[in-house]
Amino acid sequence: MVLLITGLLLVLLAGICYLSVRNSRDYLEMQMHSHAQDTATSLGLSLSRPLGQDDLAMVQTMVDAIFDRGDFTEIIVRNPDGDVITRRTLQPPPHLVPPWFVNWLEINPMPGISEITDGWRRVGEVRVFADKDAANRNLWVAAKQAFWLFLFVGVISWVVILMIVRAVLTPLRTLEKQADLICNRDFTGQQPLPKTRELKRVVQAINRMTRQLKVLFDEQVAQIEQVRNQAYVDSITGLGNGRFFNAQLNARIESPEEPFSGVLVRLQVKSMGEYNEHYGHDAGNLLLRRIGQVWQQALEGVEGHCVARVTGTRFAALLPHQTIDQVQAMITQALGRIQRLDGLNLGGSPVKLYAGLSACNVGDDPKLLEAQAAAALERAESFQSGHVEVYDQAAHGEALAPSMPGVSNWAGFLEEVISKKKVVLHYQPVISCVDQALMHYEVLARVAVEGKLITAGHFIPLVERFDMVSRFDRMIIERLIEQLKNQQNGKRVPLAVNLS
Secondary structure, X not given: OHHHHHHHHHHHHHHHHHHHXXXXXXXXXXXXXXXXXXXXXXXXXXXXXXXXXXXXXXXHHHHHHHHHHOOEEXXXXXXXXXXXXXXXXXXXXXXXXXXXXXXXXXXXXXXXXXXXXXXXXXEEEEEEEEXXXXXXXXXXXXXXXXXXXXXXXXXXXXXXXXXXXXXXXXHHHHHHHHHHHHHOOOOOOOOOOOOOHHHHHHHHHHHHHHHHHHHHHHXXXXXXXXXXXXXXXXXXXXXXXXXXXXXXXHHHHOOXXXXXXXXXXXXXXXXXHHHHHHHOHHHHHHHHHHHHHHHHHHHOOOOOOEEEEOOOOEEEEEEEOOOXXXXXXXXXXXXHHHHOOOOOOOOOOOOEEEEEXXXXXXXXXXXXXXXXXXXXXXXXXXXXXXXXXXXXXXXXXXXXXXOOOOOOOHHHHHHHHHHOOOOEEEEEEEEOOOOOOEEEEEEEEEEEEOOEEEOHHHHHHHHHHOOOHHHHHHHHHHHHHHHHHHOOHHHOOOEEEOOO
16 A cells, blocks of 8 residues: 555656646747747847948847847848858857756757848848757756655655555554454454544444354354263263263373373262162262262372263273372272261261272273273272272283183174174162162173173173174164063063163
């Protein structure tokens, strides 16, 4: 914009200077011709009598007088035959005007011509030539004065126009910044409003749009936050859920840039079903919430820690840059704090707490780590409440592929179980603690290996490892539907099944 204004001003000033100098040249050229013609006419009248009497001395004197008092380059007096009677010529002065200026103007005034008569007799002719150098000098001085004047006016005009344009464009630049702020999720309106009516309307419209965008964005953020909470936050405890914890575990274990080592912890709250039956689900949820609070507070001193409620009664924690001994002492202290919660042992409640630990490092298989922690947790449940077990392969065996006679390929074995629905369903009655009434039957899955049934704790980790969870759950549901179809309508009982 500045370059455009500067260019326009330069073109305007150059045009004005050109027209001014050219008009001055034309005016001077006309004036020089008029002056030369008047001089020739006056001199012709004065020379009529001396030239008619052949008084050449008087002719010379009169020509000299006129030539010395005027700006002429040459005066010539001729007789009727064209012969020169007298001539006065001005010696050219030194060049005071640049040649390019002289060539550019090209001043060529017409000479003044007058016949000399004595009575009715023609006695000669006089020619008067104006001085072009004097005109060039005058035009050069005038051109320089005009140039400096126009330059001064042009600079002042340029500064004034630039200030006006800047004042006018300031709201537009502010609008540009406001648009950039909107792109950066900053919905600040433009204040104060510009004084120009048109720009004021534009800014008001942009401010209205900004406020509307802020409302829409806040609504979207709230919706996204709600969806995120539904997807990654446990609604009862406010901790992360299983999906959140698995994502954190995978990200840290599989990160090639950040070295990671730490401990994976699994916490199991046993007999919550009986607690809910005795005190109600609201009391059970309150207890889980308080357990989650203590669980988080006990581990918040570990930098970069991650705690979650992964399933209904199972909590988890990932504690980076900690040793097994440090974490074992920390978890033992946390379980002690949880066991001292009011209401945990209310009325002889059978709620018990167990924890399993597994050391983890970058590059480990996350499913293997979870299976190791689960194996340690299963071992801990054979002790009294509050026991913390550390995974040891020598003591607990291979977590993901337990040694079992008759099964050499667990992937192929489980594939056959799913495809042929070779699963045995056991039904465990759930009795109300209030009136000892039957509430429902809990369905337990078992798999036969060489005539011996193995529990889900042995093969479910393998199902998860080989990505067969959805197929296995679908197979269980299909088996239940088949058995329900075979039951009589009046004898059907409620069934409860735990899906992965």
